[in-house]
Amino acid sequence: MSHLKELWQLQKTEVEMVKLRKEWNQIKELMNRDTGEDLAEIQAGISEARKEWEQNKAEYDEIVSEVADIGRKLEQFNSQLYEGGSQSKELISIQQNIEQLLRRKDLLEEEQLSYIQRLDDLEQRIANETVRFQRLDEQRKSRLSRFSQRNEEVRERYAALKELREQLRQSIPESMMDIYIDLVKQKKGPMALLVGENCSACGITQTVLNVNALKKSGQYTRCINCGRILIARDEVEQE
Numbered sequence: 001m002s003h004l005k006e007l008w009q010l011q012k013t014e015v016e017m018v019k020l021r022k023e024w025n026q027i028k029e030l031m032n033r034d035t036g037e038d039l040a041e042i043q044a045g046i047s048e049a050r051k052e053w054e055q056n057k058a059e060y061d062e063i064v065s066e067v068a069d070i071g072r073k074l075e076q077f078n079s080q081l082y083e084g085g086s087q088s089k090e091l092i093s094i095q096q097n098i099e100q101l102l103r104r105k106d107l108l109e110e111e112q113l114s115y116i117q118r119l120d121d122l123e124q125r126i127a128n129e130t131v132r133f134q135r136l137d138e139q140r141k142s143r144l145s146r147f148s149q150r151n152e153e154v155r156e157r158y159a160a161l162k163e164l165r166e167q168l169r170q171s172i173p174e175s176m177m178d179i180y181i182d183l184v185k186q187k188k189g190p191m192a193l194l195v196g197e198n199c200s201a202c203g204i205t206q207t208v209l210n211v212n213a214l215k216k217s218g219q220y221t222r223c224i225n226c227g228r229i230l231i232a233r234d235e236v237e238q239e
């Protein structure tokens with residue numbers, strides 16, 4: 001037995017292990033980068049808008065109570081005005097007071113409107129940002145759970161492959177393993193397919209001797225150019 005199939009399987013196993021390690025690192029990096037900083041920023045913006053709303057509401061309430069106060073004063077002055085009995089000098093002063101209070105009231109009522117507008121805007125902003133926060137938070141949670149699920153799958157698959165690799169290494173004779181490991185050290189995939197009469201890795205046409213040795217008797221053969229261990233394509237496709 002030339003153990004070609006085991007060697008081929010070993011290579012496939014190791015290639016997949018490398019891919020899994022790469023994916024595992026990518027997942028780790030993505031998870032590390034996903035700190036939720038954007039969410040914290042939105043949350044801070046919401047708190048700030050809430051504070052601003054409280055501040056505006058307090059100022060608005062002050063205006064409302066001043067308007068009520070003016071209303072009471074106007075009533076008093078008006079009743080003084082119509083009670084009669086006052087001197088004309090006093091009447092003029094009362095009228096001046098009334099006019100002054102009415103001007104102040106107008107001003108305050110305008111301010112009141114702009115406060116109402118501002119409070120509405122803030123409430124809208126808080127509502128919108130809250131919705132945005134919830135949406136992004138949900139997305140992040142499902143993203144992180146997807147990552148950790150895939151992480152777990154990768155870990156399990158990797159452990160299974162590691163065990164398979166150990167089994168294969170043990171079933172392959174040491175002399176073959178030495179050649180395999182030597183090729184790995186040269187940064188080559190140690191195995192290549194014989195496709196027609198060519199090495200699938202470097203493309204060089206093999207000698208008739210090589211082709212026959214491999215195809216007819218399944219003998220251990222190496223590419224005359226790159227030195228990779230060759231395996232017939234049919235052998236692999238049967239798998």
Ligand SMILES: [Zn+2]
Binds near residue numbers: 192226227228
């Ligand atoms: Zn070759």
